[in-house]
Amino acid sequence: MIRAGQVKWWPAVVAILFGFTLSSTGASDSIEDFLNSLTDAADEIDSEINEDGGASGGE
Helix, strand or coil: CCCCCCCCHHHHHHHHHHHHHHHCCCHHHHHHHHHHHHHHHHHHHHHHHHHHCCCCCCC
């Protein structure tokens, strides 16, 4: 995204530093739980799609 010019360097640096700051607060456990639930949900959706062979199997 930085190479394409969609995100400039300084906002990217600020976002990274903000992430490190958040990781040292009490909110880090809640954020980690939320992100884990998102990845679990995405994994379940992917598993269901692959079990069904996809909606447009083309066979």
